[in-house]
Amino acid sequence: MxxxxxxxxxxxxxxxxxxxxxxxxxxxxxxxxxxxxxxxxxxxxxxxxxxxxxTSSSTPIIQTNRKYRVKLNNYAWDQSQKYVKFFFTVEGVHNIPSENITCSFTSKSLELDIKDLNEKDYFFTINKLLYTIDPESSTWKVKTDMVVISAVKVDSLTWSHVTEIEKKNSDAKAKKYDFxxxxxxxxxxxxxxxxxxxxxxxxxxxxxxxxxxxxxxxxxxx
Known part of the structure; x- marks a missing residue:
């Protein structure tokens, strides 16, 4: 949106x-x-x-054993020549054990999982990233009420959008008013x-x- x-x-x-x-x-x-x-x-x-x-920065979607599985809807992102960084605000995330927070990467996707935070599990997934990242070098860090994911660029291209579909939709709309x-x-x-x-x-x-x-x-x- x-x-x-x-x-x-x-x-x-x-x-x-x-x-x-x-x-x-x-x-x-x-x-x-x-x-x-x-x-x-x-x-x-x-x-x-x-x-x-x-209302909330997250939406509960599944309930199992008194614990909700929650999709994180909102994030911010920024980039440098080397990294594309994603910022997730999750209240209290710094108070849970570090092993409860994991992030997996492929060359074109990433997935964040946060377990057992206030009786909820949080997750976020991005598929079909705009450009390729290096899964082995990409990392994440927990800060106060925040998780920061640093995806390492394979090249130094500037990302205009996060995903391929966002870029495709943007290009299609731009043609409507091609000035x-x-x-x-x-x-x-x-x-x-x-x-x-x-x-x-x-x-x-x-x-x-x-x-x-x-x-x-x-x-x-x-």
Whole structure:
């Protein structure tokens, strides 16, 4: 959900640029409608994220022998030239025996397990990491109310996302508003055509009127 909110923020920024580039008022009005729609969606996502954070950073999903197995939902990550680091906030984790905390690695995945913390077992798994890591060199460390995982990069590539699927989804969304600063008029035309294809009859009529005037569909190739 955090990734979706970030992508929406980027979409909104590019739409604002397109509105400034548009010359016809009707085109600006149509782009403004799309901007308001995305702005509302972004605000709702941020509100949902706040509610999740205020409720809990974890969700119990399985109960066995009076002990819950809990999936850790929230984490932060950062990177350097050598490492990709993951930060998990788990209250009281520093108070349990070190052998209760383990992390396993493969070249494209990692899994954290925390046993017997306040009658709960915690876990977290990431599969299909964006790039390859070195399982033998990767480590983890327990700090006050936190576990830090240091995954060692095989190369020094900069990670734009954590997983392959996040990168794929981000690229797909970026194509929706592929803005070419060298040719803003072409970018506006491409965006208007997409809005025409996805819009209802009223939206299509408005776009045709705004973009093509009397020539209508011939100019926009709709």
């Amino acid at each position: 955090e990734q979706e909110a970030e992508e929406l923020k980027k979409d909104i920024s590019e739409l604002e640029i397109l509105i400034k580039q548009a010359e016809r008022q009707k085109v600006k009005d149509i782009l403004s409608i799309e901007l308001r729609r995305l702005g509302s969606k972004h605000a709702n996502l941020l509100e949902s994220l706040k509610k999740e954070e205020s 070419d600063e060298s040719d803003p008029n072409d970018s506006l035309k491409t965006l208007m055509r997409r809005l025409y294809d996805e819009g209802d009859d009223e939206m299509k009529r408005s776009i045709v009127k705004a973009c093509t005037g009397q020539n209508k569909e011939k100019s926009l190739d709709l």
